[in-house]
Amino acid sequence: MFPRPDFFAGALLNFAENLLFPANVEVDEAATAVITATENEDHLSQVSWAELREQVRQCSSAMRAAGVKENSVVAGFVANHVQALVALLSSAAVGAIWTGISPDNGVSAVLDRLVQIRPQVLFADSSTLYNGKEWSSKIKTLGIVQELKKHGLELVVVINPLKTPDLGLDEIRSKGVKAEEYESWLLNAPDEPLVFKQLRSSHPLYILYSSGTTGLPKAIVHTAGGTLLQHKKEHFIHCSLGTSSRLLYYTTTSWMMHHWSVSALAVGSSLVLYSGSPFKPHSYLSIPRLLSSLRVTHFGTSAAYLTALEANNIRPIDDPSLDLSALEAIYSTASPLPPSTFAFVYTAFPATINMASITGGTDIISLFGCPCPLLPVRAGEIQCAGLGMAIGVVDSASPSDAPAPVHPADSPGDLVCTQPFPCQPLTFFGPGGDEKYRLAYFDRFPGLWHHGDFVRMDPAGTGGLVMLGRSDGVLKPAGVRFGSAEIYNVLTRFFSQEIAEAVCVGRRRESDRDETVCLFVVMSEGSAFDDALRERIKSAIRRELSPRHVPGVIEEGLGGVPKTGNGKKIEVAVKQILSGMEVKTNASVANPEALEWFRAWALKAQVADGLVN
Numbered sequence: 001m002f003p004r005p006d007f008f009a010g011a012l013l014n015f016a017e018n019l020l021f022p023a024n025v026e027v028d029e030a031a032t033a034v035i036t037a038t039e040n041e042d043h044l045s046q047v048s049w050a051e052l053r054e055q056v057r058q059c060s061s062a063m064r065a066a067g068v069k070e071n072s073v074v075a076g077f078v079a080n081h082v083q084a085l086v087a088l089l090s091s092a093a094v095g096a097i098w099t100g101i102s103p104d105n106g107v108s109a110v111l112d113r114l115v116q117i118r119p120q121v122l123f124a125d126s127s128t129l130y131n132g133k134e135w136s137s138k139i140k141t142l143g144i145v146q147e148l149k150k151h152g153l154e155l156v157v158v159i160n161p162l163k164t165p166d167l168g169l170d171e172i173r174s175k176g177v178k179a180e181e182y183e184s185w186l187l188n189a190p191d192e193p194l195v196f197k198q199l200r201s202s203h204p205l206y207i208l209y210s211s212g213t214t215g216l217p218k219a220i221v222h223t224a225g226g227t228l229l230q231h232k233k234e235h236f237i238h239c240s241l242g243t244s245s246r247l248l249y250y251t252t253t254s255w256m257m258h259h260w261s262v263s264a265l266a267v268g269s270s271l272v273l274y275s276g277s278p279f280k281p282h283s284y285l286s287i288p289r290l291l292s293s294l295r296v297t298h299f300g301t302s303a304a305y306l307t308a309l310e311a312n313n314i315r316p317i318d319d320p321s322l323d324l325s326a327l328e329a330i331y332s333t334a335s336p337l338p339p340s341t342f343a344f345v346y347t348a349f350p351a352t353i354n355m356a357s358i359t360g361g362t363d364i365i366s367l368f369g370c371p372c373p374l375l376p377v378r379a380g381e382i383q384c385a386g387l388g389m390a391i392g393v394v395d396s397a398s399p400s401d402a403p404a405p406v407h408p409a410d411s412p413g414d415l416v417c418t419q420p421f422p423c424q425p426l427t428f429f430g431p432g433g434d435e436k437y438r439l440a441y442f443d444r445f446p447g448l449w450h451h452g453d454f455v456r457m458d459p460a461g462t463g464g465l466v467m468l469g470r471s472d473g474v475l476k477p478a479g480v481r482f483g484s485a486e487i488y489n490v491l492t493r494f495f496s497q498e499i500a501e502a503v504c505v506g507r508r509r510e511s512d513r514d515e516t517v518c519l520f521v522v523m524s525e526g527s528a529f530d531d532a533l534r535e536r537i538k539s540a541i542r543r544e545l546s547p548r549h550v551p552g553v554i555e556e557g558l559g560g561v562p563k564t565g566n567g568k569k570i571e572v573a574v575k576q577i578l579s580g581m582e583v584k585t586n587a588s589v590a591n592p593e594a595l596e597w598f599r600a601w602a603l604k605a606q607v608a609d610g611l612v613n
Contacts, residue, residue: 001449002442003434006202007422008225014196015205015224016060016092018266020053025243025268029053032270036081037290038129039276043162047082052089053194055082055186059090062189066155066178068121070095070197071204075119077101077110077141079128079275080253083159083182085262087123092205092224095197096120099207099219100253103128103135107143108493108544109486113209114144116219117429118152123182126164131277138168145175157182201225201422207429208256208362210440210483217483218436219429222259222365226422230366231263233387238370239329241298243268248290249300249331250278256362257300257333272296278305288316292323300331302479303341303357307513310341315348329354331371334479336467338513339380357382359453359467363441366423368415368451369465381464390419393457394445396471403445410459414471417449424449472572475506477515480548484571487519487541487549494540498527503561504551505575511611517550518578520557520598529556559597563590570595578602 027033029050036045047055068074074091078084078100091098099117101110103125114122124141127134145156158167159182172179205224209217235241241264249261252275264271272294278287278301291299309315316322330345330353337357345355356371359382368391369382377383385391393413394403406413427433428440444450452472457465475482484504491499499521508515519537523529534554541550562570576583577598589595606612 001417001420001424001447002438004424004426005420007420008201011201011225012198013201013225013228014093014095014198015228016056016089017196018228019089019263020049020056020265022266022268027243027268033265034082034085034270035272035294037272037274037294038081038161039132039280039286040129041281045082052082052086055086056089056093057192057194058186058189059086060093060194061192062185063090063094063096063121064192065190066121068094068096070199072096072121073099073117073119073207074121075099075101075114075117075123076253077103077122077124077137077144078159078253079103079125079161080251080258080273081159081161081275082273083161084123084253085271085273087157088262093194093196095199095203097204097207097221100258102252102254103137103140104130104252104546104548105254106544106546107140108489109546109549110140110144111147112216112486112489113219114148115151116216117207119148120152121155121157122148122153123157123159126158126160126167127162129162129276132280134162134164136164138166138171142168142171142175145172145177149176153177155180157185199224202426204426206259206365208259208365209254210362217486218440219433220363221426221429221433222423223426226424227259227365228263228266230364230421230423231260232266234260234367234370235264235269236267237387238367238372239298239331240373241267241269245269245297245328246272246295246326247298247300248272248274248287248294248296250274250287250302250305251300255334256360256365259365261300269298284309284312284314285316285319285322288319288322288324291316291327292321295326297326297328298331299327299329300333302334303332303337304335304478304514306330306332306341306345307338309348310344311513317347317349324350327353329356329371329373331356331358333358333360335476335515337380342377342379357467359465360386361451363425363451364421364423368417369467375463378462378464381459381462381466384463385465389417389421391415391417391457391465393455394448396454398445400443400445403448410456412454412456412468414444415451415453415455416445417451475504475515475517477506477517477552478548482545482549486545487517487551490541490544491521491537493544495521495533495537498524498533500524501561503557503569503571503574505571505578507553507575507578509578509580509606509611516552518553518555519551520555520561522557522560555601557594557597559601560591560594562592562594562598574598578605580606 251257359369360367370386428436454471506515
């Protein structure tokens with residue numbers, strides 16, 4: 001499995017061509033290919049297959065004229081709309097590498113990622129709409145451009161989805177780069193035919209990012225051939241998507257589900273690209289109204305969204321103004337879906353749907369655990385392994401050189417893949433990328449892909465998969481995936497005089513519906529922890545990263561940070577203790593008293609929350 005096999009060596013293809021001109025599928029070029037929707041119902045727009053192809057022709061021609069070529073890096077600081085899709089497809093048509101980051105990220109979070117990959121072109125939204133308010137991106141874009149100019153940025157194309165009067169083009173140009181307004185840039189593109197660069201299967205297509213549990217987020221390079229084959233398999237076979245299907249996946253452009261969902265074009269399906277709050281303008285019925293009015297057949301979301309409907313007893317099926325008869329499937333991912341929510345969904349939506357919890361990740365830009373409309377749905381389970389994905393479960397306590405299958409077979413353990421698969425990443429971008437790749441996935445169990453999920457497989461002989469959480473330090477509150485290092489970076493930058501060190505982990509106890517990010521800080525000598533500091537930390541994290549990064553718990557860690565003998569923080573043990581698991585302290589812990597403090601704190605928290613007497 002490592003080094004990665006060269007799948008389909010000698011074959012040539014273009015990813016964008018396969019999405020715009022689906023193979024073995026007849027699409028009416030006048031039919032709707034993409035619908036863009038926001039919280040503002042008046043901003044709904046539709047693009048036909050012919051119009052989408054023409055926009056990609058213009059955009060790819062403009063890219064070539066700007067010097068973009070094979071292996072150039074093109075970045076998008078963009079929301080989920082058709083202009084972002086056109087930029088993505090145009091990048092692929094030329095043979096460039098696309099990376100997308102959502103505008104809700106702060107400047108530090110964006111630069112932690114983009115400085116590594118040195119984009120030549122940046123597409124940036126002028127503003128975004130969220131929770132009923134228009135948010136300007138101009139100040140953030142200027143900060144990003146100022147730094148990226150030092151790393152090879154040449155051109156910024158500003159997209160104006162909300163028709164903002166001030167795009168800040170002159171201010172961007174003052175940073176020493178070219179700046180163009182998106183619509184004008186397309187209209188002034190050379191009048192050239194739509195050309196698709198034919199490339200090897202292993203040609204780099206996308207860069208996505210690891211969560212950054214140790215240092216900066218790692219830039220994961222995914223291939224065109226592997227991504228296309230995997231997504232077509234999942235869409236066509238596992239999801240039964242086709243030319244009569246319409247897919248709406250609630251996602252940002254940072255999340256791999258955005259890349260996964262747009263590939264549905266390759267099986268002839270139409271897309272609904274949505275950006276904004278899922279609870280505006282009609283509270284909990286906002287998304288169901290879209291599903292009804294747009295006749296969506298397949299809807300994807302996070303487990304957190306569905307549990308929010310359950311917690312508030314929202315049953316769209318009971319609303320006589322909604323017609324959900326077109327809905328065939330609901331997909332849930334990002335965190336485990338509670339068994340009770342499975343049952344609830346079948347009372348809140350048509351009982352004929354395929355309610356499928358799915359799992360995979362940024363690392364494989366696809367799924368290990370898949371839906372299947374032919375199999376039974378069992379509460380709390382993922383229906384089946386993806387076709388061609390040789391997954392297994394190994395004993396978490398196994399030595400690295402002798403991984404042992406769990407015994408009995410339905411015992412919990414670490415998710416692994418035992419055979420190569422086409423959507424394995426190509427490498428990590430930048431110097432030392434191959435070694436970083438090996439350490440990320442093959443260091444724990446050499447020869448096996450170690451995915452970092454804690455699971456049970458085949459419970460009671462069903463063939464299903466039960467997700468129990470992460471086996472590493474990745475944080476996933478409300479399904480949003482990031483690493484503790486992002487939090488540590490903010491603390492180092494803004495609180496280094498007050499805070500000596502910190503540990504940040506996710507807590508999900510058996511009774512918790514979602515994961516809570518818990519941050520414990522150890523104060524420097526002479527500094528005191530108080531509510532004002534807690535609020536300043538929250539404000540800095542919200543500003544520099546995003547509101548989704550803000551910890552739910554920030555406390556003083558009076559017992560210190562538990563570490564190994566070589567000084568590495570023992571995050572996983574803290575996470576397991578806070579989540580109510582039994583953790584044995586072994587000889588590798590340099591300061592076992594720190595773990596004892598966390599055990600005591602976790603018990604006090606359980607008492608305070610009414611979980612124990």
